[in-house]
Amino acid sequence: MTDLTYDVIVLGAGPVGENVADRVVQGGLTAAVVERELVGGECSYWACMPTKALLRSAAALRAARRLPGAREAVTGDLDAAAVLARRDAFASHWTDDGQVAWLESAGIALHRGQGRIAGDRVVEVTGADGVTTVLTARHAVVIATGTGALLPDIAGLREAAPWTSREAAAATGVPARLAVIGGGVVATEMATAYASLGSAVTVLARDGVLPQAEPFAGELVTAALRESGVTVRVGAEAASVDRADDGTVRLALTDGDRIEVDEVLVTIGRTPNTRDIGLDTVGLEPGAWLAVDDTLRVLDGGGWLYAAGDVNRRALLTHQGKYQARAVGDVIVARAAGAVVEDGRWGRHVATADERAVPQVVFTDPEVASVGLTAAAAEAAGLRTRVVDHDLAAVAGSALHAEGYRGHARMVVDEDRRVIVGFTVAGPDVAELLHAATVAIVGEVPLDRLWHAVPAFPTVSEVWLRLLEAYGR
Numbered sequence: 001m002t003d004l005t006y007d008v009i010v011l012g013a014g015p016v017g018e019n020v021a022d023r024v025v026q027g028g029l030t031a032a033v034v035e036r037e038l039v040g041g042e043c044s045y046w047a048c049m050p051t052k053a054l055l056r057s058a059a060a061l062r063a064a065r066r067l068p069g070a071r072e073a074v075t076g077d078l079d080a081a082a083v084l085a086r087r088d089a090f091a092s093h094w095t096d097d098g099q100v101a102w103l104e105s106a107g108i109a110l111h112r113g114q115g116r117i118a119g120d121r122v123v124e125v126t127g128a129d130g131v132t133t134v135l136t137a138r139h140a141v142v143i144a145t146g147t148g149a150l151l152p153d154i155a156g157l158r159e160a161a162p163w164t165s166r167e168a169a170a171a172t173g174v175p176a177r178l179a180v181i182g183g184g185v186v187a188t189e190m191a192t193a194y195a196s197l198g199s200a201v202t203v204l205a206r207d208g209v210l211p212q213a214e215p216f217a218g219e220l221v222t223a224a225l226r227e228s229g230v231t232v233r234v235g236a237e238a239a240s241v242d243r244a245d246d247g248t249v250r251l252a253l254t255d256g257d258r259i260e261v262d263e264v265l266v267t268i269g270r271t272p273n274t275r276d277i278g279l280d281t282v283g284l285e286p287g288a289w290l291a292v293d294d295t296l297r298v299l300d301g302g303g304w305l306y307a308a309g310d311v312n313r314r315a316l317l318t319h320q321g322k323y324q325a326r327a328v329g330d331v332i333v334a335r336a337a338g339a340v341v342e343d344g345r346w347g348r349h350v351a352t353a354d355e356r357a358v359p360q361v362v363f364t365d366p367e368v369a370s371v372g373l374t375a376a377a378a379e380a381a382g383l384r385t386r387v388v389d390h391d392l393a394a395v396a397g398s399a400l401h402a403e404g405y406r407g408h409a410r411m412v413v414d415e416d417r418r419v420i421v422g423f424t425v426a427g428p429d430v431a432e433l434l435h436a437a438t439v440a441i442v443g444e445v446p447l448d449r450l451w452h453a454v455p456a457f458p459t460v461s462e463v464w465l466r467l468l469e470a471y472g473r
C-alpha cells in the first residue's frame with residue numbers, strides 16, 4: 001500500500017474534475033484527480049463532442065439545401081461513414097493521451113481506478129490490478145463523478161440490451177430502424193442525427209417533445225423531425241421490450257400497439273455516479289444526488305467535502321459544471337489561506353448563475369437556444385412577468401440566411417425590475433445568438449438601456465430590436 005497526501009483530491013476527471021484541480025493548482029495548492037475510465041469524462045467521449053460531431057455535417061447539408069444556387073451544387077447524400085469517422089476523431093478515438101498530457105503540464109497528479117471515500121479526508125483508489133492506494137487530503141475532497149444513463153422499469157428492457165446515450169454517441173454503424181424512449185434533449189438530438197444518417201426513427205415522447213423548454217420550441221422541433229421522416233408519438237409509452245434471436249427489438253406500447261426496430265435508445269434522464277464512492281463512510285446516502293450550499297460544499301459533509309458538476313444536479317451541462325469548478329477551486333484556495341470568502345449573490349466563490357441564467361443549446365433542426373426562465377417557470381417562481389414573442393422569419397437577416405426560414409423568439413420580462421429573466425429562440429443556426437441574452441440576464445441590464453444595444457443590419461440578431469419594439473418604450 002502506498003500513502004500519498006495532497007491539498008485537494010478530486011474524484012472524477014471529467015470536464016468538471018479537471019477544472020477544479022487546475023484551479024486549485026493555479027491557486028498554489030497541490031491536487032490529484034482519480035479517474036476510473038478516461039480522463040475527459042462523459043462529455044469528451046460519449047456526450048457533447050461525439051454527438052455534436054454526428055449532427056454537424058447534416059446541418060451543413062441542410063443549410064446548403066435551403067439556398068438556391070448552393071442547393072444545385074449538392075448532388076449526393078450524406079456520407080454516413082465519413083460522419084462516423086469525423087466523430088471518431090472528435091472522441092479522440094476513445095483514448096485520453098492528450099488529456100493526460102495536459103494534466104501533467106498543469107501539474108496535476110493522476111490516480112487511475114475506482115475512487116471511494118474512506119472516512120474524513122481519505123480516499124482509497126482501487127486500480128485495475130486490484131491494488132489499493134490510500135490518498136489523504138489536507139484541505140478538501142471534491143466529488144465530480146458525474147452521471148450515468150437512467151433506465152426505466154420497463155419489463156424486459158435491460159435484458160434487451162438497449163442503447164443508452166453512450167452507444168448512440170459511439171455507434172460503429174447506423175441501425176436501419178431505431179426507437180427512442182424519451183422526448184428530451186438527448187432524444188431529439190439523436191433522432192435528428194440518426195434520421196440524417198439514414199435510420200427510420202420512432203420517438204416515443206411520453207411527456208412531450210422538449211417539455212422543459214418553451215412550448216414553441218418543442219412544436220418546431222416536432223414538425224421538423226416529422227418532415228425529415230421521423231415518427232414522433234407524443235404520449236406513447238413502452239410497456240415491455242424484448243429482443244428476438246435475430247436481434248430485432250420488439251416494443252409493446254401501453255396503448256396496445258407494437259413496433260419492431262433494430263435498436264432501442266433510452267434517454268429518460270440521468271442518475272448520479274454516487275453508488276459506490278464510500279458516501280456511507282461519512283454518513284451520506286449512497287446513490288443520492290449531492291445537495292450543496294452556494295459554495296458547492298456538500299450539506300452535512302463535514303466542511304471538507306464538495307460536489308461539482310452533474311453530480312449535484314444544479315445544471316447538467318458541461319459549461320455550467322466548469323463554471324462551478326472555478327468557484328469551487330477558488331473557494332477551497334481561499335479557505336485554505338484563511339482569506340475572505342465572497343459568498344454573496346454573484347460573488348467570486350458562488351455559482352449564482354445556476355439559479356437563473358443557465359444557457360443551453362439543443363442542436364436539433366431547428367436549433368433551440370435558451371437561457372434563464374421559461375414563461376411558465378417565471379410564473380411558478382412568483383414573478384410578475386410579461387412575455388414578448390416575435391416571428392424569427394420576419395427579420396431581414398433570417399430571410400437572407402435561408403429560404404423558408406422558420407423560427408420564433410421569446411423574451412420573458414420581470415415587470416417589477418424591468419429586466420429580462422428568460423430568452424428562448426428556435427431557428428436554423430441560432431446557437432450563436434444566445435450569449436447576448438445570457439449577458440443581458442446576468443448583467444440585469446435594464447430594458448431602457450437595452451434600446452441602446454443596436455443589432456447590426458441585416459443579422460438574425462435584429463430580432464432583439466423587434467422584441468423591444470413589441471414590448472414598447
Ligand SMILES: Cc1cc2nc3c(=O)[nH]c(=O)nc-3n(C[C@H](O)[C@H](O)[C@H](O)COP(=O)(O)OP(=O)(O)OC[C@H]3O[C@@H](n4cnc5c(N)ncnc54)[C@H](O)[C@@H]3O)c2cc1C
Pocket residue numbers: 011012013014015016017034035036037038039040041042043046047048049051052113114115116144145146147165169186273276277308309310311315316317318319320321
Ligand atoms: C448524449 C449527451 C450529450 C450531451 N451534450 C452536451 C452538450 O452539447 N453541451 C453540454 O454542455 N452538455 C452536454 N451534455 C451534458 C454533459 O455531458 C455533462 O454535463 C458533463 O459531462 C458533466 O461533467 P462532469 O465532469 O460533472 O461529469 P462526467 O463528464 O460524467 O465525468 C465524471 C468522471 O468521473 C469518473 N468517475 C465516476 N465515478 C468515479 C469513481 N468512483 N472513481 C473515479 N472516477 C470516477 C467518470 O469515469 C467520468 O470520467 C450531454 C450529455 C449527454 C448524455
Ligand SMILES: NC(=O)c1ccc[n+]([C@@H]2O[C@H](COP(=O)([O-])OP(=O)(O)OC[C@H]3O[C@@H](n4cnc5c(N)ncnc54)[C@H](O)[C@@H]3O)[C@@H](O)[C@H]2O)c1
Pocket residue numbers: 152153181182183184185186187189205206207208210211237267268269270316317360361362363
Ligand atoms: N445540447 C445539450 O446541451 C445537451 C445534449 C444532450 C444532453 N444534455 C444534458 O443531458 C441531460 C440528460 O438528457 P436526457 O435527454 O436524458 O434527459 P432530459 O431530462 O432532457 O429528458 C428526459 C425526458 O424523458 C422523459 N421521461 C422521464 N421518465 C420517462 C419514462 N419513464 N418514460 C418515458 N419518458 C420519460 C422526461 O419527461 C423528459 O422529457 C440533460 O439534463 C441535458 O441537459 C445536454
